[in-house]
Amino acid sequence: MQHRALFLDRDGTINVEKEFISNPDEVELIPGAAEGLLLAAAHGFKLFVISNQSGVARGLMTEDDVVRVNQRLIDLLGSEGAKLDAVEFCGHHPSVTGRCECRKPRRGMVDRILKRFDIDLARSFVIGDRVFDVELAYNIGAKAIMVMTGYGVLEVNALNPDRKPDYVARDLQSAVQWILEHE
Numbered sequence: 001m002q003h004r005a006l007f008l009d010r011d012g013t014i015n016v017e018k019e020f021i022s023n024p025d026e027v028e029l030i031p032g033a034a035e036g037l038l039l040a041a042a043h044g045f046k047l048f049v050i051s052n053q054s055g056v057a058r059g060l061m062t063e064d065d066v067v068r069v070n071q072r073l074i075d076l077l078g079s080e081g082a083k084l085d086a087v088e089f090c091g092h093h094p095s096v097t098g099r100c101e102c103r104k105p106r107r108g109m110v111d112r113i114l115k116r117f118d119i120d121l122a123r124s125f126v127i128g129d130r131v132f133d134v135e136l137a138y139n140i141g142a143k144a145i146m147v148m149t150g151y152g153v154l155e156v157n158a159l160n161p162d163r164k165p166d167y168v169a170r171d172l173q174s175a176v177q178w179i180l181e182h183e
Contacts, residue, residue, distance in 0.1 A: 002120035003046045006037075006176075007110060007142065009128030010051035010089075012150015013172055015073055017129070022061035024072035030149050032173035034080035040176045041083065046117060049073070049087040050109040052132070056091030063091055088112055105135035125166075127175050131155050134165045145175045 011017050014037075016028040037047055049070070055061040070087045077084065088109040090102040102108030113119065126137035129150035137144030144165040146152055149172070156168060167182075169175035 002118050002123075004044060005046040005048055005085075005113075005117070005119045005121075005124040006040055007113075007124065007126045007136070007140075008037075008047065008049050008172070009104075009126075009130065009133050009150075010049050010070075010073065010087075012129035012152065013127060013133075013147055014049065014077075017150035020055035020058075020060045021069050022055065022065040024068045027069055027072040027076060029073075029076050029080075030171060032171055034077050034082040036171075036173035036176040037077060037082040037084075038080070039173075039180070043180055046085045046119065047083070048085055048113050048117075049089075050104065050113075050136075051087075051089045052104050053089045053091050054093035054096075054103075057093035057096040066091065086113055086116065104130075105132040105139055107136065107140050110136070110140050125175075125179060127169075127172060129155065131158050131160075134159060134163060137165070138163050145169055145178070147171055147175055 014033045018026050053066045066089055092100040092103050121141045124142040126133050126142050127145045129147050129152035134144040145167045146165040147169050167178050
């Protein structure tokens with residue numbers, strides 16, 4: 001059976017945006033994020049974090065730092081009852097490592113998830129605070145929601161007029177509420 005999924009950006013979408021988080025103690029959930037994820041899971045959505053972490057390529061953090069930060073996010077969400085199905089990240093940056101297939105808006109991280117889970121992309125959503133999250137949704141055939149947390153307030157003005165998100169939400173919780181109201 002194919003599942004619906006939320007492909008979620010991490011920084012600025014689930015947790016408060018802080019440039020290049022390398023210390024797990026810096027992870028702070030955006031108010032309402034866990035509740036939004038709980039609501040989505042209760043309605044049958046699989047929950048996946050897909051995150052560009054160019055700080056690895058830039059030498060600002062290690063892959064182990066990213067794993068520890070991701071684990072802290074998982075723990076914080078878990079303490080509120082929310083559970084992620086998988087977390088993927090891309091540690092590349094084109095100016096340092098060259099082009100890769102996993103850095104959003106390319107679909108490499110989603111393809112890794114699709115090898116492990118049976119997902120109906122047409123009934124799924126990409127939720128994030130950056131233009132490349134919206135572009136990723138178009139690239140995989142999912143719907144796009146931009147949140148106004150993190151960089152969203154700045155990036156909403158940089159959207160391609162031909163590739164607008166399906167919805168612009170105040171935050172992750174209101175994005176999930178919109179999804180459930182418009183199914």
